[in-house]
Amino acid sequence: MNRLRALAGSAFFAVAFVCAALVAATPARAQAVGASGVMPSPADYWFAGTRLSFARPQYRGGRLAVATDDLGLARFLAKLNATLSYEPGQKYVVVTAGDRRTISFALGDAHVQVAGATQIAGFAPYAAGAVAYLPFADLARALYVDQIPDGDATVLQPQLAALDARQAGRVTILTFRGASPLHFKRSSAEGDDHLMLAFTGISSTLERSRTIAGSAVSGVTIAATGSPRNPTTVVAFDGAPNATYALVPSDSPNAIAIAVAPPGVALAGTPVPAAGDASVATIPLGPAATSASSSAPAPVVAATAPQSGPTPTALGLQPATLTGVELDPSDDGLTVALAIAGPVTYEWHRLSDDRWYVDLKPATLAMDAQDIPTRSAAVQSVRVKGFVGPNDHLPTVRVALSLASPRIVTVFATPNGLALAVDRLDDLAAVRSGTGEVAGGKLVASIVPLPPVVSPITADGGGAPTAAPWKFAPPPAAGTNARLIVIDPGHGGSDPGSQHNGLTEKDLTLDISKRLRALLVERGWLVKMTRDTDVDVFGANASDRDELQARCDVANGAGARLFISVHINSFTSSGLNGTTTYYYKSDSYGLADAVHARLAASLPTVDDGIRKENFYVIHHTTAPAILVETAFLSNPGDAKLLKTDAFLQKVAVGIASGVGDYASPAQPLSSNASAPDGGN
Amino acid sequence: MRTLRAIAGVALLAVIAFVLYRSFHHRARFGDSIAVYYTKIDGRTLAEWNVSLSPDARDAKSVAFYATAQAVAGPPPDTTAVRFPSGTIARSAHVSGSTATVDLGGSLAHERSDGSFAESGEFKALVWTLTALPGIDAVQIEIGGARVPTLPGGHLELDEPLTRSSW
Numbered sequence: 001m002n003r004l005r006a007l008a009g010s011a012f013f014a015v016a017f018v019c020a021a022l023v024a025a026t027p028a029r030a031q032a033v034g035a036s037g038v039m040p041s042p043a044d045y046w047f048a049g050t051r052l053s054f055a056r057p058q059y060r061g062g063r064l065a066v067a068t069d070d071l072g073l074a075r076f077l078a079k080l081n082a083t084l085s086y087e088p089g090q091k092y093v094v095v096t097a098g099d100r101r102t103i104s105f106a107l108g109d110a111h112v113q114v115a116g117a118t119q120i121a122g123f124a125p126y127a128a129g130a131v132a133y134l135p136f137a138d139l140a141r142a143l144y145v146d147q148i149p150d151g152d153a154t155v156l157q158p159q160l161a162a163l164d165a166r167q168a169g170r171v172t173i174l175t176f177r178g179a180s181p182l183h184f185k186r187s188s189a190e191g192d193d194h195l196m197l198a199f200t201g202i203s204s205t206l207e208r209s210r211t212i213a214g215s216a217v218s219g220v221t222i223a224a225t226g227s228p229r230n231p232t233t234v235v236a237f238d239g240a241p242n243a244t245y246a247l248v249p250s251d252s253p254n255a256i257a258i259a260v261a262p263p264g265v266a267l268a269g270t271p272v273p274a275a276g277d278a279s280v281a282t283i284p285l286g287p288a289a290t291s292a293s294s295s296a297p298a299p300v301v302a303a304t305a306p307q308s309g310p311t312p313t314a315l316g317l318q319p320a321t322l323t324g325v326e327l328d329p330s331d332d333g334l335t336v337a338l339a340i341a342g343p344v345t346y347e348w349h350r351l352s353d354d355r356w357y358v359d360l361k362p363a364t365l366a367m368d369a370q371d372i373p374t375r376s377a378a379v380q381s382v383r384v385k386g387f388v389g390p391n392d393h394l395p396t397v398r399v400a401l402s403l404a405s406p407r408i409v410t411v412f413a414t415p416n417g418l419a420l421a422v423d424r425l426d427d428l429a430a431v432r433s434g435t436g437e438v439a440g441g442k443l444v445a446s447i448v449p450l451p452p453v454v455s456p457i458t459a460d461g462g463g464a465p466t467a468a469p470w471k472f473a474p475p476p477a478a479g480t481n482a483r484l485i486v487i488d489p490g491h492g493g494s495d496p497g498s499q500h501n502g503l504t505e506k507d508l509t510l511d512i513s514k515r516l517r518a519l520l521v522e523r524g525w526l527v528k529m530t531r532d533t534d535v536d537v538f539g540a541n542a543s544d545r546d547e548l549q550a551r552c553d554v555a556n557g558a559g560a561r562l563f564i565s566v567h568i569n570s571f572t573s574s575g576l577n578g579t580t581t582y583y584y585k586s587d588s589y590g591l592a593d594a595v596h597a598r599l600a601a602s603l604p605t606v607d608d609g610i611r612k613e614n615f616y617v618i619h620h621t622t623a624p625a626i627l628v629e630t631a632f633l634s635n636p637g638d639a640k641l642l643k644t645d646a647f648l649q650k651v652a653v654g655i656a657s658g659v660g661d662y663a664s665p666a667q668p669l670s671s672n673a674s675a676p677d678g679g680n
Numbered sequence: 681m682r683t684l685r686a687i688a689g690v691a692l693l694a695v696i697a698f699v700l701y702r703s704f705h706h707r708a709r710f711g712d713s714i715a716v717y718y719t720k721i722d723g724r725t726l727a728e729w730n731v732s733l734s735p736d737a738r739d740a741k742s743v744a745f746y747a748t749a750q751a752v753a754g755p756p757p758d759t760t761a762v763r764f765p766s767g768t769i770a771r772s773a774h775v776s777g778s779t780a781t782v783d784l785g786g787s788l789a790h791e792r793s794d795g796s797f798a799e800s801g802e803f804k805a806l807v808w809t810l811t812a813l814p815g816i817d818a819v820q821i822e823i824g825g826a827r828v829p830t831l832p833g834g835h836l837e838l839d840e841p842l843t844r845s846s847w
Contacts, residue, residue: 081767083767083769083786084769085752085770087745087771090772091742092734094746094749094753099757100754100756100766101756104746106736108734109735109737115756115757116729116731116732118732177757251763253766255757343824495833498795543829544828544829544833545829545830545839549829567835569797570795571762572763572798573721575721576723608723611724611800612847613800613835614842615796615835616829616830616835616836616837617835627796629796632795
């Protein structure tokens with residue numbers, strides 16, 4: 001009996017020991033919020049001129065915890081040009097600041113990685129259901145946002161937090177980085193030796209003066225002025241007599257780079273305007289989302305393209321539904337939350353009489369059209385209505401705001417759809433339209449495939465795209481027409497391609513392609529173009545796959561011997577330039593090699609070589625296929641060349657000569673040279 | 681004496697169970713940090729930087745997501761690199777067999793304004809980062825929760841898993 005008792009006792013202790021060990025081995029879990037005592041009263045946060053509220057705040061030891069899906073946090077991050085990556089069930093939350101620093105949280109771990117350095121947060125972030133809760137104060141600090149007491153409120157004040165100086169020859173380049181996109185007004189006269197810039201809406205944690213060991217500028221003086229809620233930072237450059245200043249490209253709207261040159265040294269860049277922002281010298285990265293924080297040109301939208309093709313609704317794409325509108329007024333602003341079910345594109349415009357509207361399409365309204373009272377001093381009314389677009393015949397929902405005065409309206413995605421945040425007075429009024437997409441978990445790409453568009457073959461390659469009954473007339477096998485070359489002018493119609501330096505890719509590719517067609521026809525080839533006007537090859541509103549496959553089908557269906565796609569490259573940095581020829585299949589290397597040799601020999605651009613790349617149109621064409629990126633639209637030097645007929649003609653001649661080196665229309669079809677590495 | 685022996689035996693079993701649990705839990709697959717790649721401005725050369733892992737977040741799924749988010753964010757701001765468009769986010773990551781499927785969103789889901797050069801460098805760095813993790817050989821890209829042939833207005837084919845030999 002004693003023995004049994006002893007065994008039972010030891011077994012109990014063993015089980016207890018194992019349990020204790022397992023508990024010790026399990027990551028520390030966050031304690032239930034508020035369980036430790038009385039929940040503190042919510043802080044009265046002010047940010048960017050309006051009250052910032054959080055829908056479901058929690059507190060740990062008196063410190064604010066915000067949910068990763070909180071609308072207030074989304075607005076806070078959007079204003080700072082920051083993003084948040086989190087997936088329910090994951091253990092990491094990564095916030096990327098506007099200046100590209102990462103702030104990495106691990107659930108259950110109070111250690112936070114800020115741009116590679118470890119900091120200790122006030123509490124460990126934790127999961128609660130499908131969301132994670134983050135220590136807000138630590139997140140704000142890492143994003144260069146200070147918390148400034150102001151009466152009963154706490155002002156979340158963005159800071160100018162970094163100044164880098166570097167020399168490029170005799171030119172000094174000073175880069176300022178801030179918590180939020182930088183806007184400035186030049187308070188010195190044009191041509192002054194001492195440039196003075198006032199950065200609005202931002203304070204500074206930088207030292208008040210900095211000595212610069214440059215030949216053009218000896219230092220900068222920095223002064224933070226204004227009130228906690230409306231800060232301004234004035235930066236004065238102590239330039240050499242007759243020094244010149246220019247804005248040079250920066251890698252983020254949160255950074256501004258100023259180049260300073262001593263007398264007699266030429267300076268590239270944009271002259272510092274009387275007022276502006278980083279976008280003056282930053283290559284636009286995408287559709288503008290904020291009506292005044294970026295001046296990125298709005299991309300051409302499908303509605304402006306020729307409407308010859310089938311509409312999304314005709315193709316079976318279900319319109320999204322606006323299921324709800326929620327207004328969240330603050331003292332001098334208003335947030336309008338739109339609950340949207342399904343994928344939708346949006347396009348907003350600001351009119352000159354303080355009216356602002358956003359159109360969602362294709363979309364329908366799950367409620368009656370209505371005029372919603374706002375109780376906001378910033379917005380007089382919010383009206384919602386549904387209608388059919390007069391040009392594109394798409395079901396459209398319009399949300400229109402009547403603003404009390406010129407205001408910044410920020411559009412940002414939320415987990416449920418879109419939010420429109422009406423903020424402080426807009427003294428820039430730089431941007432008046434923008435577009436975007438709300439994916440809602442699915443892209444607007446699941447369009448029912450329809451027959452591709454095929455142009456009839458003519459001796460000169462002419463003929464507008466027509467909707468040939470493809471499936472009733474099976475195409476001949478590829479490579480059956482030894483004299484036929486298909487030229488594919490990249491982009492077109494609703495897809496402009498890259499747009500920089502006053503140039504649009506789709507126009508240039510078409511220009512070069514027409515020149516190339518003429519040269520090849522002269523040399524005895526039959527030529528067919530995937531497009532010879534400014535149209536989408538498949539048709540307007542096509543999915544990316546349909547559009548790209550339609551280009552391949554033109555070549556495959558006609559039995560082309562060769563396929564040449566003409567493009568113009570671009571990049572976010574204007575420094576890159578040059579000509580590149582791409583191939584993917586091994587049977588295409590010989591063509592790429594021949595064409596690139598001619599281009600490299602004849603063009604004044606940098607030779608960027610031949611590259612293997614899995615680009616759709618050179619993968620899915622049966623004939624040997626290449627894609628020529630003739631130059632960089634984003635590079636001022638290359639752009640200058642692209643503006644000349646002589647250069648465009650040289651490109652066409654180079655490609656045609658390369659084709660001539662590779663094959664002749666008189667030769668029968670034969671095997672083609674393979675890539676040196678064996679390729680695919 | 682027998683009681684002591686029994687206690688010692690059970691304690692030994694408990695220690696063995698604990699050690700087995702720890703080794704199963706961590707699988708010893710990841711160290712204190714992982715390498716994240718970026719493409720240099722020449723569009724060809726890759727370089728790497730390291731990011732720390734939390735001690736209790738080293739399972740394959742978490743690390744794949746973390747690696748994706750870091751690769752999308754790119755290297756520190758003072759590093760010149762081919763970068764994903766500002767505003768790109770990692771939406772999810774999971775690993776099935778030797779293929780990691782990552783879902784990206786944000787500004788990447790919009791029509792691109794840059795060319796093929798950037799696309800290639802961005803995805804090359806992402807694929808190199810994920811395939812540097814143990815057991816991952818291929819990366820399937822999704823955009824906004826769906827498989828797509830290319831990015832909107834893009835060039836690089838994305839509807840099949842990408843591997844290091846894709847370049």
